[in-house]
Amino acid sequence: xxxxxxxxxxxxxxxxxxxxxxxxxxxxxxxxxxxxxxxxxxxxxxxxxxxxxxxxxxxxxxxxxxxxxxxxxxxxxxxxxxxxxxxxxxxxxxxxxxxxxxxxxxxxxxxxxxxxxxxxxxxxxxxxxxxxxxxxxxxxxxxxx
Numbered sequence: 001x002x003x004x005x006x007x008x009x010x011x012x013x014x015x016x017x018x019x020x021x022x023x024x025x026x027x028x029x030x031x032x033x034x035x036x037x038x039x040x041x042x043x044x045x046x047x048x049x050x051x052x053x054x055x056x057x058x059x060x061x062x063x064x065x066x067x068x069x070x071x072x073x074x075x076x077x078x079x080x081x082x083x084x085x086x087x088x089x090x091x092x093x094x095x096x097x098x099x100x101x102x103x104x105x106x107x108x109x110x111x112x113x114x115x116x117x118x119x120x121x122x123x124x125x126x127x128x129x130x131x132x133x134x135x136x137x138x139x140x141x142x143x144x145x
Contacts, residue, residue, distance in 0.1 A: 035080065035130055035133060035134045035137070036077055036080050036081040037077075038126075038130055039073065039076065039077035039080065039094070039127075039130050039134070040073075040074055040077035040078065040081075042073060042123060042126050042127060042130065043069075043070045043071070043072070043073030043074035043075075043076070043077055044070060044074055045070070045123065046066050046069055046070030046073055046101070046123050046127075047066065047067050047069075047070025047071055047074065048070070049066050049070070049119050049123065050062065050063035050066050050067065051063075053115050053116065053119050055112075055113075055115065055116050055119075058113075059109045059110070059112065059116060061108050061109060061110070062104065062105060062108050062109040062112070062116065062120075065104055065108045066101075066104075066120070066123075069097060069100075069101060069104075072097065073094070073097060073127065076090060076093075076094055080134070088134060088135075088137075088138035089138070091131050091132075091134035091135035091138060092131065092135055093131075094127055094128075094130070094131035094134065095127070095128050095131035095132060095135070097127055097131075098123075098124040098125065098126070098127030098128035098129075098131055099124065099128060100124070101120050101121075101123050101124030101127060102120060102121050102124035102125070102128075104120055104124075105117050105120050
């Protein structure tokens, strides 16, 4: 039977220092990684919220709006996870998206009821809070480097 527990030492590998540097560069400042999943989940909920709160029939424009905004927030979250150093500059855009979600029931919708308003205000507030957290953490990490 083969010895599968034998692992060679990789420190003598010719690319070991380059791999170590790349690993540190990719994971450097990943305090913000804790924000990726919540941002994605809020985007997912924003996309399906018209069907969960049951206003897709009474507010079709707002239902389409929330679907598009939810997809955009989810794409931002995936971008934050895949290329964090490039995408965390867009944390401020996420704050603007949250503010827009708060006022959207009156701008996009027509005479929204309390459930629609609360749904969008809560989603928008969470997006603003997470956007501010992402922006502050990315600014802290950029100052540290």
